[in-house]
Amino acid sequence: MDSSEEFAGTFYSNLRSLITLVDHLRDAGLQKYIRLPRIVTLGLQSSGKSSVLESIVGLNFLPRNEGVCTRRPLELRLVHEENQTQPWAIFEGNTTRYTEFEKVREQIERLTDDRAGKNKGIVDDPIILTIHSSTCPDLTLIDLPGITRIPIKNSDQPADIEKITKEMAYRYISDPRTIILCVIAANTDISTSESLLMANKVDKTGIRTLGVITKIDIMDRGTNAKKVLMGQEVALRLGFIGVKNRSQEDINNNVRVGAALREEQEYFAQHPVYSTMPPGYLGTDVLTQRLTQILFNHIKHFLPEILKETMYRIKECDERLKELGPSTPVEPKQRTQLLWNMITDYCETFKNTIRGKFERRSNSRIAKDLAGGVTIKHYFNTLLEDYSGNYNATQDYSNEDIQRIMAQHEGDNIPGFPSVDVLLFLLQPQLERLKSPVLDCLMDVHSYLDQLAHKIVERVFYRFPTMAGEIGDISSHVLVKEREACKSIVENLIDAEEGYIFTNDVEYLAKRTDLIPKSDAKVARNPENVFVDEIRSRIDTYFRIVVRNVRDTVPKIIGYFLVRSVMDKLQMELYESINRSETILNLLSEPAHITTERDNIKKQLQTLRKAEKILKHDPNLAAQANSIEDEILKAANEQATSEEPKKKLDDLKDDTTPPPVIQKVDKQPSGGSGLFSGGKSKGLF
Numbered sequence: 001m002d003s004s005e006e007f008a009g010t011f012y013s014n015l016r017s018l019i020t021l022v023d024h025l026r027d028a029g030l031q032k033y034i035r036l037p038r039i040v041t042l043g044l045q046s047s048g049k050s051s052v053l054e055s056i057v058g059l060n061f062l063p064r065n066e067g068v069c070t071r072r073p074l075e076l077r078l079v080h081e082e083n084q085t086q087p088w089a090i091f092e093g094n095t096t097r098y099t100e101f102e103k104v105r106e107q108i109e110r111l112t113d114d115r116a117g118k119n120k121g122i123v124d125d126p127i128i129l130t131i132h133s134s135t136c137p138d139l140t141l142i143d144l145p146g147i148t149r150i151p152i153k154n155s156d157q158p159a160d161i162e163k164i165t166k167e168m169a170y171r172y173i174s175d176p177r178t179i180i181l182c183v184i185a186a187n188t189d190i191s192t193s194e195s196l197l198m199a200n201k202v203d204k205t206g207i208r209t210l211g212v213i214t215k216i217d218i219m220d221r222g223t224n225a226k227k228v229l230m231g232q233e234v235a236l237r238l239g240f241i242g243v244k245n246r247s248q249e250d251i252n253n254n255v256r257v258g259a260a261l262r263e264e265q266e267y268f269a270q271h272p273v274y275s276t277m278p279p280g281y282l283g284t285d286v287l288t289q290r291l292t293q294i295l296f297n298h299i300k301h302f303l304p305e306i307l308k309e310t311m312y313r314i315k316e317c318d319e320r321l322k323e324l325g326p327s328t329p330v331e332p333k334q335r336t337q338l339l340w341n342m343i344t345d346y347c348e349t350f351k352n353t354i355r356g357k358f359e360r361r362s363n364s365r366i367a368k369d370l371a372g373g374v375t376i377k378h379y380f381n382t383l384l385e386d387y388s389g390n391y392n393a394t395q396d397y398s399n400e401d402i403q404r405i406m407a408q409h410e411g412d413n414i415p416g417f418p419s420v421d422v423l424l425f426l427l428q429p430q431l432e433r434l435k436s437p438v439l440d441c442l443m444d445v446h447s448y449l450d451q452l453a454h455k456i457v458e459r460v461f462y463r464f465p466t467m468a469g470e471i472g473d474i475s476s477h478v479l480v481k482e483r484e485a486c487k488s489i490v491e492n493l494i495d496a497e498e499g500y501i502f503t504n505d506v507e508y509l510a511k512r513t514d515l516i517p518k519s520d521a522k523v524a525r526n527p528e529n530v531f532v533d534e535i536r537s538r539i540d541t542y543f544r545i546v547v548r549n550v551r552d553t554v555p556k557i558i559g560y561f562l563v564r565s566v567m568d569k570l571q572m573e574l575y576e577s578i579n580r581s582e583t584i585l586n587l588l589s590e591p592a593h594i595t596t597e598r599d600n601i602k603k604q605l606q607t608l609r610k611a612e613k614i615l616k617h618d619p620n621l622a623a624q625a626n627s628i629e630d631e632i633l634k635a636a637n638e639q640a641t642s643e644e645p646k647k648k649l650d651d652l653k654d655d656t657t658p659p660p661v662i663q664k665v666d667k668q669p670s671g672g673s674g675l676f677s678g679g680k681s682k683g684l685f
């Protein structure tokens with residue numbers, strides 16, 4: 001064996017193992033999820049695509065007629081068997097081994113008629129055929145229906161057949177992992193070739209388009225394809241190869257492909273022009289070798305990428321499966337357990353969102369998560385904001401108003417001394433004004449909690465929408481109950497402020513010795529104005545004291561009797577309601593689409609894992625797998641520290657509200673230094 005034979009031997013065994021690997025991936029079903037390298041024939045109808053394939057395989061097995069023949073894509077997996085004396089073929093989904101290739105042709109016709117009808121219809125549903133033979137190379141090729149310009153008269157072909165066939169071709173050739181075998185008849189104008197134009201659109205750099213010129217033997221007398229083949233008419237990076245297939249007459253006369261291949265060699269060898277051309281431009285053998293080499297490089301180039309994609313896909317599927325959760329158990333005991341777990345998740349998430357307390361303290365999620373309590377705090381901080389600072393309760397009363405009220409309350413007392421009723425009369429309407437914003441604050445906090453609860457319920461129970469509705473309703477009920485209890489306390493507080501005027505405030509009491517403002521001597525001379533100013537000053541000061549008290553006390557009441565109370569009672573109330581209901585477990589059935597999605601992902605995962613195993617079996621790829629794993633891990637960590645949590649979780653709230661964590665966090669509220677941290681004795685909530 002000389003060195004070139006040795007090289008060829010190694011090359012073919014490498015090629016073979018690579019193609020076998022890709023075929024194994026196909027067999028594992030990977031093609032459904034990840035694009036795999038393949039060769040696709042592209043050409044106008046009757047340009048000679050099937051003839052080229054038959055020549056490559058070295059066998060007659062394709063339906064051959066004038067007019068449209070290929071009406072369903074045919075995925076042809078060729079397996080070269082060195083010592084195979086008798087070639088055989090097998091169709092996917094069928095166990096019959098065909099050794100008579102006439103029968104293979106008939107079966108292709110039958111399968112085509114079954115799906116595309118008998119009357120020349122075309123469908124994109126590939127037939128998969130594997131051929132084992134000593135005459136064929138190891139290649140996987142797809143024969144596509146030709147681009148058909150005009151529908152055949154009185155056939156099932158639609159009027160827009162050109163659009164349909166072109167769209168089908170584009171679907172296959174657009175894939176960057178597909179090698180385009182662009183078949184053009186020599187007796188047509190190559191510079192306006194539709195298929196070359198199509199190939200150029202999807203493969204601009206021409207790295208995956210190989211031109212095949214057929215029907216060289218029937219060109220006009222005195223013309224030849226030399227210039228085309230040498231790339232002097234149209235330049236194609238991978239070049240053109242000329243072939244001479246069987247003519248229709250040869251087919252009718254039953255000329256075997258083997259004989260036709262010998263005839264092809266003789267034809268080129270004896271032709272006055274072609275015989276003078278350098279090697280590498282003519283003949284089916286050259287085409288097969290070139291195609292094999294291109295496919296080999298192509299597969300080698302794409303396999304690491306395919307492995308990477310497979311591994312990423314596995315990760316995605318794993319994550320989605322986790323999100324979907326396990327399938328719903330059938331046993332009542334397990335169903336109850338599942339429900340309890342979800343309720344715990346829900347309640348913990350609710351509490352932690354308010355506290356801004358999460359397990360993963362090391363990432364930026366913390367800042368975002370604090371916003372749960374921050375939203376409530378914002379309502380508290382802005383409570384009665386308009387009445388604090390420089391606001392004067394008497395600003396709307398004129399001196400005359402006050403004097404009039406003083407006069408009205410004089411009764412039969414000696415004039416000149418205002419009654420305490422004047423103060424009450426003027427102060428009460430001002431105090432009454434506090435009620436509405438205070439109750440608004442309560443309502444705002446309540447509706448925030450209600451929204452938050454519903455969003456978390458939707459997230460935790462999204463597999464069980466009816467159960468989510470039920471849990472949401474119970475939660476709303478608990479919230480309304482607590483809100484109403486809290487409301488009466490808040491109302492009582494305001495009523496007490498309105499109904500009993502009292503203060504120990506040092507500033508206010510100090511005013512007893514400072515009845516007449518010393519600074520304004522002019523006013524001091526007018527006793528009426530002295531009383532007006534005194535009343536004004538006392539009302540403003542007292543009102544300010546009340547506002548300060550209410551701004552401090554109301555948040556405590558809402559925080560304790562609503563927020564904290566709901567956090568404490570929600571879980572128990574849910575358990576009790578559920579225990580009371582005999583039918584609630586029936587609500588624990590997930591919608592069919594979730595079950596289907598889980599099943600599909602499981603199937604996909606199975607395929608991907610199988611494919612990963614096949615890929616990692618290759619020593620070169622196995623080495624790359626580790627670094628891909630590291631990459632995936634790094635990407636996952638980066639994602640966790642940047643854009644976490646995912647969009648779905650982000651949906652749980654507006655920008656300032658934290659998303660919940662659907663994972664268990666420590667159940668006992670522990671103390672903490674934060675305003676909203678756990679333990680009754682330590683934090684507000």
Ligand SMILES: Nc1nc2c(ncn2[C@@H]2O[C@H](COP(=O)(O)OP(=O)(O)OP(=O)(O)O)[C@@H](O)[C@H]2O)c(=O)[nH]1
Binds near residue numbers: 064147218
């Ligand atoms: N003389 C000659 N005839 C050829 C050659 N190649 C193909 N033909 C003939 O051209 C006709 C169409 O060939 P096919 O191979 O069926 O063409 P196709 O592109 O597969 O056709 P569709 O699948 O229907 O689009 C047949 O009659 C072939 O015998 C060739 O190199 N020389």
